Amino acid sequence: MLSGGLDSCVTTAIAAQSHDLALLHFTYAQRTQNRERQAFTEIADFYSLPGDRRLILNADYFAQIGGSALTDLGIPVPEADLTRKEVPITYVPFRNAHLLCLATSWAEVLGARSIFMGVVQEDSSGYPDCTEAFCKAFALAIEAGTRPDTHIDLITPLIHLHKSQIVKTGKDLNAPLHLTWSCYDREDVACGRCDSCILRLRAFEQAGVRDPILYQ
C-alpha cells in the first residue's frame, strides 16, 4: 500500500528486500490527490514495477461521507498542533480499514501472501485506525473473511518506530525519499505548516538527514 508519503515509501523499500512487489494506491477525493498519485507513479517507476503490478483505485465516496478536512473542502486543514489530545479533524473516518479492504481484495485476486502497510502508532497524528490494536483486529477479519485457502499476513514494519527512525531506515535502504509527498494542503510545494509537514520536518531534523523536497 503506497500512498506516496514518507512512511509508505520506506515500507515499500522494506518490502522490496524480501518480496516481489505489487503496489496499490488509493485516491479518495482528498485535497492533494493529484500530487500523491504523481508520487505513487514515480516511486513505482523507481522500483521498475510493470503495469499489471501497480493499481490505482478511486474511492471518491469518501467525499460523500464527509466528516474530514481532507475530503471536505468546506473544512479547512488546521495548522499543526502536536500537543492536541483529541483525534484531529483531518481524520477520515475508518479510512485505513477501507484501504485494507482494497488491498485484501486485490491480494486475494493476485494470490499475494502479504500486505505491507506503513502505519505508525505513537509518533503520528493520533488516528485510531493507525494503531496496532486495529491492525491486529483487522488481520483476524482478513483471515476469517477470505477464501479458506487464502492466507494473507498484514505486516506493519513501522508501527512502533519514531519518525526519525523511519527516515534513517529509508536512507539506509536507498528509498526514493525525494519522490515522496506528505503535505495535506498543497500540491506545488509543501506548506510546511500542516501536521503532516511538521511531523516530517521534525523527523528529518532529528535524523540528521536533509529533507530533499521543497517547502514554501
Next chain:
Amino acid sequence: MLSGGLDSCVTTAIAAQSHDLALLHFTYAQRTQNRERQAFTEIADFYSLPGDRRLILNADYFAQIGGSALTDLGIPVPEADLTRKEVPITYVPFRNAHLLCLATSWAEVLGARSIFMGVVQEDSSGYPDCTEAFCKAFALAIEAGTRPDTHIDLITPLIHLHKSQIVKTGKDLNAPLHLTWSCYDREDVACGRCDSCILRLRAFEQAGVRDPILYQ
C-alpha cells in the same frame, strides 16, 4: 445496509422495530446494479426515509479488481449448484468487509450506534465474508479503528436463520418483500436459475409463502 434483496429487506424491517433508520446502499458495477438500486429506493420510500437518511455509494473499483462473475462480464454467472463445496465464482473478494467499512464511516459521521447487516451463514452461498467468525472479527476492528468515543454495534439478526425462517419473519413484520430483488443475472424478470434465485424460491416454498416477484 440495504442491498435490496430479501435478507437485507427483512433486516431493515427488524431494525425498524427498535431503531431510527438510515439506509445505505452500495453499487459496485455488479451485473444487476440498476435493478438493485431501484429495489433500494422503493424500500427506502416504503419506510418513508428522508433524503439525508439514505445514501447510495458507488464503488466501481471492484470491476478493476475483478475475480468474480458478479463484476467481470467475461465470467458467466453459473447455474445453481447447492451441493458445491468450494467458494463459488460469484464470490466478490472480501466484499462485505468493504460494505462494512462504508457503513462504519457513515455511522461514525452520523453518530449512529448500530449497524444492521443481513448476512446469513449456513443456509446461503458459502461466502467466507458471511460468517459469524468474520462479523465478530470485524466488530473488533470497528471498535479499535474508530474514534475513542465512537461505539458502534454490528448486529446480524439473520446470521443463523434458515432462508425459510427469514421469509416468515419478513411476512410477520410486513416487510415489503414485493419490492426486493435477488437475481444475480437479470434485471427485468428474475432468471430463476442462478444460486440466488434458487435459494430464494426454495425459501418461499419451504415457508409456504408465495414469492411476489416475477420469474421468467
